[in-house]
Amino acid sequence: xxxxxxxxxxxxxxxxxxxxxxxxxxxxxxxxxxxxxxxxxxxxxxxxxxxxxxxxxxxxxxxxxxxxxxxxxxxxxxxxxxxxxxxxxxxxxxxxxxxxxxxxxxx
Amino acid sequence: xxxxxxxxxxxxxxxxxxxxxxxxxxxxxxxxxxxxxxxxxxxxxxxxxxxxxxxxxxxxxxxxxxxxxxxxxxxxxxxxxxxxxxxxxxxxxxxxxxxxxxxxxxxxxxxx
Numbered sequence: 620x621x622x623x624x625x626x627x628x629x630x631x632x633x634x635x636x637x638x639x640x641x642x643x644x645x646x647x648x649x650x651x652x653x654x655x656x657x658x659x660x661x662x663x664x665x666x667x668x669x670x671x672x673x674x675x676x677x678x679x680x681x682x683x684x685x686x687x688x689x690x691x692x693x694x695x696x697x698x699x700x701x702x703x704x705x706x707x708x709x710x711x712x713x714x715x716x717x718x719x720x721x722x723x724x725x726x
Numbered sequence: 727x728x729x730x731x732x733x734x735x736x737x738x739x740x741x742x743x744x745x746x747x748x749x750x751x752x753x754x755x756x757x758x759x760x761x762x763x764x765x766x767x768x769x770x771x772x773x774x775x776x777x778x779x780x781x782x783x784x785x786x787x788x789x790x791x792x793x794x795x796x797x798x799x800x801x802x803x804x805x806x807x808x809x810x811x812x813x814x815x816x817x818x819x820x821x822x823x824x825x826x827x828x829x830x831x832x833x834x835x836x837x838x
Contacts, residue, residue, distance in 0.1 A: 660832075662829025662830055668826065706768055714771075718767060
C-alpha cells in the first residue's frame, strides 16, 4: 500500500484559494488518488478522485503531475464551512486513511 | 437517495461488557466497510465485505470483534468483551465502486 504524507495543519482566510499537497512516492500503477473531507462528529465525505493530470468538479480541483508521486487538492475561495480535516488516500482495491490535514479557515 | 444508516449513535458501556452496532448501507451498494476512528486519528479499516463475503479483515481483532453481513445488505459489528482502548467512533461505509465510499454518521463508543 502506498504511504501518504500530508501537512498536519493549515490555516487560511475566507475567500482565499487553499492548496493541500500530498506526497505518495511509492504509488502503484493501478492506484487512484482520492480525497475525503471530514467534519467533527461526521463520517468522511468523498471530494474528488483522479488518476493523472487534472480533475475538476464543482467543489475542488485535483492536480497530479506526470510522475504521480504527489498530488494537490485545490479548494477555490474557501469559506468558514470548509474548516475540516482533509484526507489523501492512494490505492485501488484498498484505501488507507492517514492522519489527514486539519484546515482552519478564519474570517 | 438515502444515506448509510447506523445505530445507535452513542453507546456507553463498562469494560468487559459486550456491544453491537448496526449498519444499513445505501441500496445497491455491494461493498460494505467497518472502520474504527480513534480521536485525532484517521479511520482504520476493520473489515470489508463484498456482498456477504469477507474481502479483508486483516485488522479486525478477532479475539473480541466479530462482524457479519446477512443476505448481503445490513451488517452488525460486535465487540465482546470490550476494553478501554475500544473507545472510538465506529464508522460504516458502503460503495458501488471501491474508491468512492459513502460513510454513515458513526457510533461513538465510550468504554468506562
